[in-house]
Amino acid sequence: MYSTGPIKACKVDVMEELALLGDEAVALGAIHAGLTAAYGYPGTPSTEIMERLIAEYEAGGPKAAWCTNEKTALEAALGVSFAGRRAMVTMKHVGLNVAADPFVNGALLGIKGGLVIAVADDPGMHSSQNEQDSRFYASFALVPCLEPRTQQEAYDLTREAFDISETFHVPVLLRLVTRLSHARSGVRTAPSRDQNSLSKADKREWMLLPAYARRRYASLLERQSSIHVWSEAHPVNRLELEGRDLSRVVITTGLGGNYYEENLADLKVHLQNQGRRLPARLHIGVYPAPQALIRRLCQDAQEILIIEEGQPLVEQNLRGILPQKPVIHGKLDGTLPASGELDPDVVRPALGIAARPALQISALQDGSFTLPGRPPQLCNGCPHGDSYTTLQLAVEGLESVAITSDIGCYALGATPPYDVPETIVCMGASVNMAKGAADAGIQHAIGVIGDSTFLHSGITPLIDAIASNTPMTLVILDNSIVAMTGCQDTMLPSEGIAQLVLGLGVEPDHVIQLEAKRSNLEVNAEILRKEILYQGVSVVIFKRECIEAIKKRQKLEAAKKAKPVCEDRGGQA
Known part of the structure; x- marks a missing residue:
């Protein structure tokens, strides 16, 4: 079941x-x-x-x-x-x-x-x-x-x-x-x-x-x-030696073990045609890496292939574990790609197996075949789109502008048709990067951050800016939800963010709340521009609920209305 x-x-x-x-x-x-x-x-x-x-x-x-x-x-x-x-x-x-x-x-x-x-x-x-x-x-x-x-x-x-x-x-x-x-x-x-x-x-x-x-x-x-x-x-750290080729061995970790085993049938045929046996193998699933098992596996090895998902942790450590110097293949020598995910097809060349048969798509007349790129983009009707358009209007004609952004849905404003943020590094970095840009001499430094990300790691850098009265503007895009990861609730209701910013010490006249709405673009841009020109810390909060959050809320409300209501009738509904 x-x-x-x-x-x-x-x-x-x-x-x-x-x-x-x-x-x-x-x-x-x-x-x-x-x-x-x-x-x-x-x-x-x-x-x-x-x-x-x-x-x-x-x-x-x-x-x-x-x-x-x-x-x-x-x-x-x-x-x-x-x-x-x-x-x-x-x-x-x-x-x-x-x-x-x-x-x-x-x-x-x-x-x-x-x-x-x-x-x-x-x-x-x-x-x-x-x-x-x-x-x-x-x-x-x-x-x-x-x-x-x-x-x-x-x-x-x-x-x-x-x-x-x-x-x-x-x-x-x-x-x-x-x-x-x-x-x-x-x-x-x-x-x-x-x-x-x-x-x-x-x-x-x-x-x-x-x-x-x-x-x-x-x-x-x-x-x-x-x-x-x-x-x-630990039984997850499994050594396979019986009847195996001990001169050429394989070490797998995590999902690398799955990708190896998915190719096992073809590998057996490939090796049998060459009169060879399957390689001895160690799979590692718990760490620290089992050094004694590795030494036992590799004591007669001439070549070692390491298949691990992620970065080459085991591969880097192997030379310090083994007393001899067998040839080691993996991500460090290019046998497997250094970045990106592994999969069974990526692993096949490392095992010496030919690529699987694949469907060949007819090329265009000029011999090329390309598909249009489909980068992620803001949802239709997303409030961040109106906020970025407002920001574009507000900085129009200004010289010496820096716009630092952050991790979240609003990071998609760095792509067409907006192309607004100039930096995206990590959670909260937008705030202090705007401060640093201002300290370096940028006249109009603007940080862009979401409501949840501001609560996550934007508060302390804002305190830094307030303490030094940095001439910068922080734009908080408040869509009332943690949108990019599936619409989880923010830790503080929207109405509490302005109160928090005031409590940190931003001057009340420079804590501005605006409705992110297309019909308000011109008015909002004028207000935002005044704050960008202000020679101190200003915070502008654009507020409008995420459209996916609205759908989620309406769905929950509908479910509550549809739920049967039990009446007290002597214990019976």
């Missing part, structure tokens, strides 16, 4: 099979592991983990909530762990940069209740500004990392991650990637366990004053040998 909706999963005493996204499998695995609370910030491809957890919370499951940013989410989870209970944090890979401070320091704490950080990487940059690999963070922080390759493993390893955290008293990083997070498969669940009882940790293990922190770091280093022993013995 398959199910996809909330199932009040905090108490499940029987095994059942569900059709789940990888993200949903993580959410359910956490609940069944005895989760007490989960926190996160939306970011593709991780968003569905928290959405499922929130749905279960509303159906009677453990606490689950969005937070202002990834740092605040992880710090809340640390509080749950300190109280002896199990907590999860969810984010995408660039979100771990925001949470790096509590993540790295959290490794020094005496973790009491299991703490799991579920991070979804985005190889290929489908909806991200870089391809960073979160496994490097786990290696840097000296904590275990689990890398599931199927939805079933996502469920199983999430459950296990809490036990590992409590065994070694460290946070555990669960590394996902887009194809696993957003693909659906059958998952067999197991009976759930109860939540931990409330029991505070030893405060001496949770205060990182230098004297305590030095002892905690020494303790973390001492535990590394036990963590390595665990990794070597």
Whole structure:
């Protein structure tokens, strides 16, 4: 029997099979592991983990909530762990940069209740500004990392991650990637366990004053040998030697194992035609990398192929693990592409297999074949379009203008037909980059940021600008929702943003709220231009609800109206 909706999963005493996204499998695995609370910030491809957890919370499951940013989410989870209970944090890979401070320091704490950080990487940059690999963070922080390759493993390893955290008293990083997070498969669940009882940790293990922190770091280093022993013995780290070619070996990690196995039938035929056997192989799914298994695999190897999704973590470390010098193939020597996602077809040339037969499309008369590009764009009727048009009118004729933008739907204003922002770097960067541009001598520095992103990481840089009375204008595009990741609620209602900005110290005459509306373009542009010319900090808030948020709200309202109302008739509806 398959199910996809909330199932009040905090108490499940029987095994059942569900059709789940990888993200949903993580959410359910956490609940069944005895989760007490989960926190996160939306970011593709991780968003569905928290959405499922929130749905279960509303159906009677453990606490689950969005937070202002990834740092605040992880710090809340640390509080749950300190109280002896199990907590999860969810984010995408660039979100771990925001949470790096509590993540790295959290490794020094005496973790009491299991703490799991579920991070979804985005190889290929489908909806991200870089391809960073979160496994490097786990290696840097000296904590275990689990890398599931199927939805079933996502469920199983999430459950296990809490036990590992409590065994070694460290946070555990669960590394996902887009194809696993957003693909659906059958998952067999197991009976759930109860939540931990409330029991505070030893405060001496949770205060990182230098004297305590030095002892905690020494303790973390001492535990590394036990963590390595665990990794070597874990069944997910699977070594295949029997009847294999030991001179040419393969190491796979995460989804790289799937792509290798999808080519296995063709590889067998290819090698049999050459009188050769399948290569010996090690699949790695938990880290630190199992060094003894790697040495055993490679002791007679002349060539090694490493197939790993993401950046070449194992490949870079291999030379430090192996005493001999076999030829190592992977991303560093160009055998596999250094960027983008892997897939079975990308892996085939590295295995020496011919490309699969493909449909040949007839070329145009001039011999070329091109499809028109379809870049993402703002939705028809999006309020940001009117806001950008207003900004274009406001700066018309001005010299020395810099417009810095941020991560969100409004980043699409950098493409035609608007072409307005000149920089897009990371969450919150627009604010202080506008300040820096003004400090460098740009006369009209303008930062553009969304409402949720402003709350995420735009407040503190605005304080910097206020403190130095920087001549700049911050434009906050308030569409009342976290639109790009699926219309999650913002942490503060729209009416509260102006109050917050006033509370930070922006002069009341220069906190302006405008309705982002096409009929108001000329009037709004004139008001905005005055603020851009003002020699101090001004904040202009363009307000209009996201059209997708309107649809979502109307759908919920319709559902509430259609819901049967029970009357009190002696216990009968």
